[in-house]
Amino acid sequence: MNFLAKIADWFRSIGTATRNGITRLGFATRFFWAIVRASGPTFMRPRLLIREIYHAGVLSLVIVLMSGLFIGMVLALQGYETLVRFGATEAMGVLVALSLVRELGPVVAGLLFASRAGSAMTAEIGLMKTTEQLAAMDVMAIDPVARVVAPRFWAGVISLPLLAAIFSMLGIYGGFLVGVKLIGIDGGAFWGQMQVAVDWRNDVMNGVIKSVVFAFAVSLIAVFEGYDATPTAEGVSAATTRTVVTSALAILALDFVLTVFMFRGGVN
Amino acid sequence: MHSASSNERNFASTPQPTDASAHIELREVSFGYTPERQILSGVNLTVPRGKLVAVMGGSGCGKTTILRLLCGQHVASSGQVLVEGKDVAHMSRDELFAHRRKLGMLFQFGALFTDMSVFENIAFPMREHTDLPEAVIRDLVLLKLNAVGLRGAAQLRPSELSGGMARRVALARTIALDPSLVLYDEPFAGLDPISLSVVGQMIRKLNDALGMTSILVTHDIAESLKIVDYIYFISEGRVVAEGDVESIKASTDPFVKQFVNGEPDGPVRFHYPAVALEEAFR
Amino acid sequence: MSKKTIDLWVGVFVALGLGALFFLALKVGNLLNFKEQKNGYEVMARFDNIGNLKPRAPIKSAGVVVGRVESIKLDPQTYEAVVRLHLEKNFQFSRDTIAAIFTSGLLGEQFVGLEAGGDSQMLKDEEWIKKTQSAIQIEKLISQFMFSKAQETPATTAAPSGAGVKP
Incomplete structure (x- = not known):
């Protein structure tokens, strides 16, 4: 009997976790619509948006530039090791560009964005909630979702695709530096093969679409966790951690789904 | 002491539903986040226009909840919360916003916007709710800051202010749009004696000079007795005593006496409910 | 941070991002050649x-x-x-x-x-x-290869027997 009770407890805990997860997903969805409905002021007053783009985008620029450059350089070095065995080092441009544009650009830029800007958004909104700044706005008859949440959300949605593009560009340049300048592959072959192999619609546009989807996901997670945080110091720090973890999982899961739909042609 | 005084400032001895001068009126208001745990149960409270009223009680007795009900952030589970005769619970979205625009609230720790300067904090409600030209806003902000003696601090960040200064800036922001009703949530919490006295005097002066109605939620009995017109005592979700300053000071009510004199034991028990000591150590 | 500085940086960031998108589309994805076609x-x-x-x-x-x-x-x-x-x-x-x-x-x-x-x-x-x-x-x-092999096989087995007959 005791054993059965333990099994029942175990299933019950799964049930509770599932129900909580679904409830939170429901809240997040409703929150998303609340943001969309309250987005008027964000676009009527670009000053709010510009300030938040500065915080979300410009302040993430350095880490994205550096990571992009290094990841491109590493891709070129590792790619060379493999390609040289098949005598196909000219394909390095293709390798670097396709890896970055299709996968690494959107995904790694998304992960960096979540940990740099997303966590900051959560902490900021959570802190405003803890110190009753959001309640103060509410009492002043100013909707905190319109004034605080929506500008941050849209700034994230705008910033991440740009960061992902910058990341890919820097990565390709990093690959060029290592492949052409350091190892000595023919520069013409590097760019030429890349241009033949990379399709602007199937590869570049799909990469951009990925980054836009990630941008919506990460920004929503970040502002939701902040707004939903328990208004205490521990609550805010827990929410910040949740933002990074949930965002990372969301990016990787969405990436898989999107890849299946976008690049099915390569599988069949 | 209940309703016995003939003092002319004793205006709320019995709640008069048709009292024309009542700005705020709570009738039999109950509230709880869950049905099992009631925070307020059957509270009656009246605040006439232009008066400064204190709502006092121990920590966690539901004082702040009354303020949240008044500004429409919570809705009473039963009873009426009337502002100028209109029930806050039944206001439309537009009416609620109009009500909030005429209302100022000073939060416990000021709730200044940390990403704006002092100047921008006070300009914030003006910018959001009016189309005043920049020059007019500037003059108004400096006037408000001057009223709290902090015109020189206009360009500081909230993080650069002391606790007392932050509270005064928050006060200036609260009255930025000349509200007709101001709610103070623990305005004296965590202040040194000088700042405390300054803020207290300021609340009284603003109330008289601007003709506002003020509700002061606090547990600082000494400072309140110096400035307010009338006091309500709340314990365990209900009004247990009320009266003007003189009658409170002269009161023989055990709860009021315990609260005014700060006695550790009395109607409010020192011990959390537990089994008898002899039982516990047997 | 003054408004002007923020505007400047945001401007640089957005221009850089759009530039990167163009770079990816034109230089990497070869959008220009596609248009020419x-x-x-x-x-x-x-x-x-x-x-x-x-x-x-x-x-x-x-x-x-x-x-x-x-x-x-x-x-x-x-x-x-x-x-x-x-x-x-x-x-x-x-x-x-x-x-x-x-x-x-x-x-x-x-x-x-x-x-x-x-x-x-x-x-x-x-x-x-x-x-x-x-x-x-x-x-x-x-399959062609196998088929031709299969056809060849009787021929090659026949040949020795034929050869055996000939002398």
Whole structure:
């Protein structure tokens, strides 16, 4: 009997976790619509948006530039090791560009964005909630979702695709530096093969679409966790951690789904 | 002491539903986040226009909840919360916003916007709710800051202010749009004696000079007795005593006496409910 | 941080981001060349079998990319594949050009190879390439090989017996 009770407890805990997860997903969805409905002021007053783009985008620029450059350089070095065995080092441009544009650009830029800007958004909104700044706005008859949440959300949605593009560009340049300048592959072959192999619609546009989807996901997670945080110091720090973890999982899961739909042609 | 005084400032001895001068009126208001745990149960409270009223009680007795009900952030589970005769619970979205625009609230720790300067904090409600030209806003902000003696601090960040200064800036922001009703949530919490006295005097002066109605939620009995017109005592979700300053000071009510004199034991028990000591150590 | 500084940085950031998008589309994704092709002309060709050929596959002549496959359809009457070829306008091909489907490398992507003939008249827009050569299918090659081997086997076993008879 005791054993059965333990099994029942175990299933019950799964049930509770599932129900909580679904409830939170429901809240997040409703929150998303609340943001969309309250987005008027964000676009009527670009000053709010510009300030938040500065915080979300410009302040993430350095880490994205550096990571992009290094990841491109590493891709070129590792790619060379493999390609040289098949005598196909000219394909390095293709390798670097396709890896970055299709996968690494959107995904790694998304992960960096979540940990740099997303966590900051959560902490900021959570802190405003803890110190009753959001309640103060509410009492002043100013909707905190319109004034605080929506500008941050849209700034994230705008910033991440740009960061992902910058990341890919820097990565390709990093690959060029290592492949052409350091190892000595023919520069013409590097760019030429890349241009033949990379399709602007199937590869570049799909990469951009990925980054836009990630941008919506990460920004929503970040502002939701902040707004939903328990208004205490521990609550805010827990929410910040949740933002990074949930965002990372969301990016990787969405990436898989999107890849299946976008690049099915390569599988069949 | 209940309703016995003939003092002319004793205006709320019995709640008069048709009292024309009542700005705020709570009738039999109950509230709880869950049905099992009631925070307020059957509270009656009246605040006439232009008066400064204190709502006092121990920590966690539901004082702040009354303020949240008044500004429409919570809705009473039963009873009426009337502002100028209109029930806050039944206001439309537009009416609620109009009500909030005429209302100022000073939060416990000021709730200044940390990403704006002092100047921008006070300009914030003006910018959001009016189309005043920049020059007019500037003059108004400096006037408000001057009223709290902090015109020189206009360009500081909230993080650069002391606790007392932050509270005064928050006060200036609260009255930025000349509200007709101001709610103070623990305005004296965590202040040194000088700042405390300054803020207290300021609340009284603003109330008289601007003709506002003020509700002061606090547990600082000494400072309140110096400035307010009338006091309500709340314990365990209900009004247990009320009266003007003189009658409170002269009161023989055990709860009021315990609260005014700060006695550790009395109607409010020192011990959390537990089994008898002899039982516990047997 | 003053408004002007923030504006400047946000401006730099957005310009850099848009620049990167253009870089990816033009320099990496070759959007410009694709646009140029739109000024070219289209010819059609029938193939018995196109193998793994896909739309947007390159068309090469002497190894140089001269266009892209526009679309691939099945002719319901003849059960042949009809391939539309988009060629750049500065490359002209004679009317007896042969179109063939090749594979780059052993297992690489497939492309259409054009081999110009000697006709003085050139292919025009919406004309048909008459001579085509289908994709080589590994399965067919293998089965042909096995079949010919199977045919050979009795011949080779017969030969010694025949030889045995002869003397």
